[in-house]
Amino acid sequence: MSHKPLSGRRVIELGTMVAAPFATHILSQLGAEVIKVEPPTGDTTRALVRGGPGGTFIAYNHGKKSLSIDLTTQEGSDVFHKLAATADVVIHNLSPAATRKLGITASDLKKDNPDIIYCHIRGYAAGPQHEDLATNPVAEASTGVMSDNIVDGRPSRLGPSYHDQFAGAYAVIRVLATLLNPDPMAKDRDIEIGLYETGLHIASRDLAGVQLKTQLLGRPEKEAGGEFSMPGYGAYETSDKRWVYLLVLTDAHWAKLSRGLGMPESDDPELARLRERKKQRDRVEAAVRTAVGSLDYDTAITKLREAGVGFTEVLPLERVLEAPQAHQPGKLRTLDFRGLHFDVPEFPGQSSSDPGLPPPHLGQHTVEVLKELGFAQHECDALLNSQAVKVAEEHEYSWAAVRNDR
Incomplete structure (x- = not known):
């Protein structure tokens, strides 16, 4: 010992x-x-x-x-x-x-x-x-x-x-x-x-953020959390009713995701930059939901892994310790x-x-x-x-x- x-x-x-x-x-x-x-x-x-x-x-x-x-x-x-x-x-x-x-x-x-x-x-x-x-x-x-x-x-x-x-x-x-x-x-x-x-x-990050926005914009406004400010970063449901959480934080992540899942939006130059994707949040979210929702879980994670996209399944508590990583x-x-x-x-x-x-x-x-x-x-x-x-x-x-x- x-x-x-x-x-x-x-x-x-x-x-x-x-x-x-x-x-x-x-x-x-x-x-x-x-x-x-x-x-x-x-x-x-x-x-x-x-x-x-x-x-x-x-x-x-x-x-x-x-x-x-x-x-x-x-x-x-x-x-x-x-x-x-x-x-x-x-x-x-x-x-x-x-x-x-x-x-x-x-x-x-x-x-x-x-x-x-x-x-x-x-x-x-x-x-x-x-x-x-x-x-x-x-x-x-x-x-x-x-x-x-x-x-x-x-x-x-x-x-x-x-x-x-x-x-x-x-x-x-x-x-x-x-x-x-x-x-x-x-x-x-x-x-x-x-x-x-x-x-x-x-809460210090958020408290500093609201002070920053107040001084820049003249009004209190909370800095959006990553999940809400970055379209494509969140949980999406597959065709067999399982949820996968995608780590889409950067433009490179977006390129890997959209190409890996064969999304028609992958060739759209208007969506190549995060700033533009934020402006078209609803369109991007709908596109990712459609792409993931058209695949069963096993197919989706195979494509995501091959594309080098970060992801994980959203697990209920009773399944968390089934993962080999946990053992x-x-x-x-x-x-x-x-x-x-x-x-x-x-x-x-x-x-x-x-x-x-x-x-x-x-x-x-x-x-x-x-x-x-x-x-x-x-x-x-x-x-x-x-x-x-x-x-x-x-x-x-x-x-x-x-x-x-x-």
């Missing part, structure tokens, strides 16, 4: 749903020991699908240890602070109010461990909204993303929680930067990542969890996938971690009896049986 860059580092996660668990998932993939500290009720994602764990929990919590503590009790709080004294990093995405109430602010934990890297993923970083709450769709709404995604006339969230995941990735970048710093200052070890600020950074070394991790089998995508760049630990049961490693912290068996028993900590219970968070009525 190869030595990973964060081997020997201990990371404490106090998180739920996506942002913090996604950050610690990446750190775990880089070799860190991640101890997932959960309340007796567990991470919310443990009970999202028919009473059992959802895809979020399975995908982003394998390889971690679960320590279940009731932080509202003095005994539980004492255990957590003793654990914090042994850690390199703590990452959480609890609300500001809960953070103060539980006594786990940066200043609280630095009393236990002055060198700990403390990362709080929260709704808003410093500013007048510092105490406000935000979720992934709130970040989308407040940074311009949602205004572009109109469903049935109503601004709507994108669906996947990409802003949560970006915030988790930004947290990892900041943590790694601090670990690499040979002489970090105290402020470097106190990290705040706001979902709002994450959204701003993701190359280091791409997927095989997990067996509660009698079910999963192929879970790895953090990109892995050369191979170690079997590793499956997602932990709630409190599965509670006693193991307590003993490592120096608690004797009778002390562990006392903590368990007082319900300050919890161990895994058989059949807890089990999926309800699914009926397949036909």
